[in-house]
Amino acid sequence: MSNDLPLSPDMSPILKLAVLNGKPEIFHTLQGEGVSMGVASVFVRSSLCNLHCSWCDTDYTWNWEGTPWIHENDADPSxxxxxxxxxxxxxxxxxxxxxxxxxxxxxxxxxxxxxxxxQEAWLALIHHLRRINPDYRFEVETNGTQIPTESFASAIDQFNVSAKLENSGNSAKLRDKPEAMRWFAHSEKAWFKFVIQSPEDLQEMQALEKKYNLPRHRILLMPEGRTEEALQKKRLWLADLCRDHNYRFSDRLHIQLWGSKRGV
Known part of the structure; x- marks a missing residue:
């Protein structure tokens, strides 16, 4: 892996990050989801998204004033x-x-x-940190609609692909990008996590599994929910589905431990 990306102080790439308590949202915690669940990690949360999931718990990264996007929280007058x-x-x-x-x-x-x-700014950050310590390891959480560049892909250790289903509220045209999904399907670095809201979602997920020939041993199913109560209502039947169809189950550990909070 090449770490020779030139960096000039007056031409430093800029990252657009989410804000927490007046500072960029960078925090140290345990990974709460997916195949790395429980692993101590530093999260760096970028802003901007090309999808607009109705149940998204990081809607402050895209649901800007004046946009038409719909969110479940719209029902809350506050x-x-x-x-x-x-x-x-x-x-x-x-x-x-x-x-x-x-x-x-x-x-x-x-x-x-x-x-x-x-990608360009992230790659500059990765090279910068690996100059300091070559043992830094990087995971990317992505919705599976964007194709990584060759240089970016080579620098990443793991892709956590959260491909969206109809329950996200995104149109099929927006959420299902065949060229990108085929790229991830052929990458040994990619794991696939699907957010399941109801048992009926399984059929849609399996259609994508077949369409892109996703390796079943790299698929995880996770219950949708932003509270412990909501997750508990879905855990048992989803665990049964995972057992009966040979999928890995992923919970949301951070919700269990700390509730629906930012910076954890």
Whole structure:
């Protein structure tokens, strides 16, 4: 792997990150979902997304004031769309790297939003950190609609692909990008996580599995829910489906431990 990407202080790539308590949302916790669940990790949350899931728990990365997107929280009279100026912060890779190095952890998860909308800047960050310590490991959480560049893919250790189903509220044209899904299906670095809202979702998920020849041993099914109560209502029947159809089950560990909070 080449780490010789030139960086100039006056031409430092910029990352557009989500904001938490006035600072870029970078935090040290346990991975709560997917095949790396329970692994201590540093999360860096990007802003901006090309999809708009109705149950998204990071809607502050895309549901801007003046946009037409629909969210489940619209039913709450106190809910309102987010100010892009307040919830998006442009950061140099040097600043981001400095924040990451504050934590005694080498597993870094690039999340979002949709991280693959900012590949060039992420790649610069990765090379910068690996110059400091070559043992840094990087995972990317993506919706599976964007194709990684060759240089970006070679620098990433693991892709956590959360391909969306109809229950996300996105149209099939937006959420299902054949060229991108075929790329991930052929990557040994990719794991596939599907958010399941009802037992009927299994048929739709299996259609995608067949369409793209996804390796079953790399598929995880996760119950949809942003509260412990909502997750509990779906865990048992989804666990039964996973057992009966030979899929891996993924819970949402961070919801169990800390509830629906940011920065955990």
């Amino acid at each position: 809910y309102k769309k987010f100010s892009k100026a307040e919830y998006l912060q442009e950061c140099s890779i040097e600043l981001v790297a400095e924040e990451i190095q504050k934590f005694p952890c080498l597993n870094v998860i690039l999340t979002g939003g949709e991280p693959l909308l900012q």
